[in-house]
Amino acid sequence: MLPVVSHAEGVFVYDQEGRAYLDGCSGAINVNLGHSVPEITARMREQLDQICFSYRTQFRSQPQIDLTARLARLAHGDLHQVEYCNSGSEAIEMALRLATLFHARAYRPFKCTVLTEEPSYHGMTAGALGASGHPLRRRDLNALLANQATVARVRPKNGALRADVDDWEEAITRVGPSRLGAVVIEPVGGASSGAVPAAPETLRRLRELADRHQFLLVADEVMTGLGRTGRWFGCDHAGIAPDLMVLGKGMSAGFMPISALLVSDKVAQALDHPLGSLLFGHTMSGSPLATATALAVIDYLQDNDIPARAARAGERLRLLLAGLNRRHPLVRDARGVGLQCALSLQSDPHRFPGTSLELTDIARQEGLLIYPAGVTPVLESVMIAPPLTVTDGELDELALRLDRALTRLTPRAPATDAHEILSAGRS
Ligand SMILES: Cc1ncc(COP(=O)(O)O)c(C=O)c1O
Missing domain, CATH: 3.40.640.10 (Type I PLP-dependent aspartate aminotransferase-like (Major domain))
Structure with missing residues (x-):
């Protein structure tokens, strides 16, 4: 069952149990300035x-x-x-x-x-x-x-x-x-x-x-x-x-x-x-x-010159996603333009769409919101599209939570290594 939402601020959404979710897909890729902007x-x-x-x-x-x-x-x-x-x-x-x-x-x-x-x-x-x-x-x-x-x-x-x-x-x-x-x-x-x-x-x-x-x-x-x-x-x-x-x-x-x-x-x-x-x-x-x-x-x-800021944040996000691509065989490809990005996933044509929905669910359990996408097995993916105001630190946190979700979904996945994941974003 879905959690009951309580309130939100910036890139974080909180449920009634007090759990915080990092909004890695800007709601439905529309909450472009983050939540509750005074x-x-x-x-x-x-x-x-x-x-x-x-x-x-x-x-x-x-x-x-x-x-x-x-x-x-x-x-x-x-x-x-x-x-x-x-x-x-x-x-x-x-x-x-x-x-x-x-x-x-x-x-x-x-x-x-x-x-x-x-x-x-x-x-x-x-x-x-x-x-x-x-x-x-x-x-x-x-x-x-x-x-x-x-x-x-x-x-x-x-x-x-x-x-x-x-x-x-x-x-x-x-x-x-x-x-x-x-x-x-x-x-x-x-x-x-x-x-x-x-x-x-x-x-x-x-x-x-x-x-x-x-x-x-x-x-x-x-x-x-x-x-x-x-x-x-x-x-x-x-x-x-x-x-x-x-x-x-x-x-x-x-x-x-x-x-x-x-x-x-x-x-x-x-x-x-x-x-x-x-x-x-x-x-x-x-x-x-x-x-x-x-x-x-x-x-x-x-x-606030937000489009240019989104271009810069997008470059960092794609480096982080490329790092996850290298670590996880489940990930086929990391792609996107600006902050409209996605991880393409290996998928089983017989249980399509499966992987993107499962990963979305596990990510939510890890406190990260992502968006399932793709109309055919070859396009099966999850969209990673945080608010355009996202900071570098929040992008790092997004990558760590996504890595944990991928690790939980993949048998024999590498243990989460924060140093390796975050250094990809700086290369
Ligand atoms: C490219 C594109 N066009 C149209 C729509 C439909 O917009 P709405 O959901 O506001 O009706 C969407 C929604 O996801 C979209 O991504």
């Missing part, structure tokens, strides 16, 4: 006392106006219009609706196929799950996922973990550019692949192909966005700007539900302007409280 909660309290909710068809709000301007400035390209939702899944749905409308209004209604990768994960609502290359989560739900006829998938070949340029080009030819409306891609994989990045040249080539064949390039930055990978956005590693960008998770760092769809001028201008009335939305979308919270989070990220 700078954020004070700003939330200020907003609570002014107004929590106003309806988007009746009022704009100052936090929302400021947040839109800030996001538009931070993102590359001309992603100037921002629409708000409450979860990553909802914002993906909005991206799918917008891509479909974009082509329909330009008298290209047949350009309605959405191409996504397997592995990928884009959310749990019907459209987003239907677009996800995540057979485990889609299993037995095909009757509900009405968009299966308009979703096509690209799969990596030759044992690769992500599709490369050739795989994408082949898939685009198979679908036919005249039918292809949008490509949705995660710059760095999350729950589906366990932190496997798309190669920067793949993203750059997709940008070129999108322009040539008039499909929209949609970056799912729900996990990668706002500093997680050591840059503001995952696409920044490839130096490209998508036509639509989806943000969630780290946007409010776990303090409030909020997500966003950033829309390029090209798309916005081809449709009604502003888009709000066209896209419809959700009751709570972009409330003053949620947008004020996200604005406080972005202020904190900027004031």
Whole structure:
């Protein structure tokens, strides 16, 4: 049975029994600033006392106006219009609706196929799950996922973990550019692949192909966005700007539900302007409280130069994980970008997913929270993605707890040797 949570501070979460858990996966890889950050909660309290909710068809709000301007400035390209939702899944749905409308209004209604990768994960609502290359989560739900006829998938070949340029080009030819409306891609994989990045040249080539064949390039930055990978956005590693960008998770760092769809001028201008009335939305979308919270989070990220800090901490974390890889035969590989990292695990195809769930459970017993990932035995992994504010000492402690969990799971594993484990992080 799961422990009952009591309170949290920084990278530690406490249960009602008084046990401390080091949050090695930032909750669901969203608590990017750690828990209970006074700078954020004070700003939330200020907003609570002014107004929590106003309806988007009746009022704009100052936090929302400021947040839109800030996001538009931070993102590359001309992603100037921002629409708000409450979860990553909802914002993906909005991206799918917008891509479909974009082509329909330009008298290209047949350009309605959405191409996504397997592995990928884009959310749990019907459209987003239907677009996800995540057979485990889609299993037995095909009757509900009405968009299966308009979703096509690209799969990596030759044992690769992500599709490369050739795989994408082949898939685009198979679908036919005249039918292809949008490509949705995660710059760095999350729950589906366990932190496997798309190669920067793949993203750059997709940008070129999108322009040539008039499909929209949609970056799912729900996990990668706002500093997680050591840059503001995952696409920044490839130096490209998508036509639509989806943000969630780290946007409010776990303090409030909020997500966003950033829309390029090209798309916005081809449709009604502003888009709000066209896209419809959700009751709570972009409330003053949620947008004020996200604005406080972005202020904190900027004031403390958090993306750069995540890049440095990520380097140290990967060295520590590589050390664990050398010590434990159960670990296949250590990988990731910034603080979106994972250990890939040896897995038994007959009891998949097994190892990642077992390791997650044992790690919790050792006082460490990690996140199971991977849609196939070859991708079975656990994500290690602590808050972007994690200190060197906390990273060391994370590695020691993870080593103890791996040792408990592996027969004849080496005894925990703190010196060996920690010196890997300094090499
Ligand atoms: C890349 C990606 N897209 C979309 C989602 C869905 O977001 P939410 O859980 O907020 O609906 C997730 C959640 O894990 C995700 O990692």
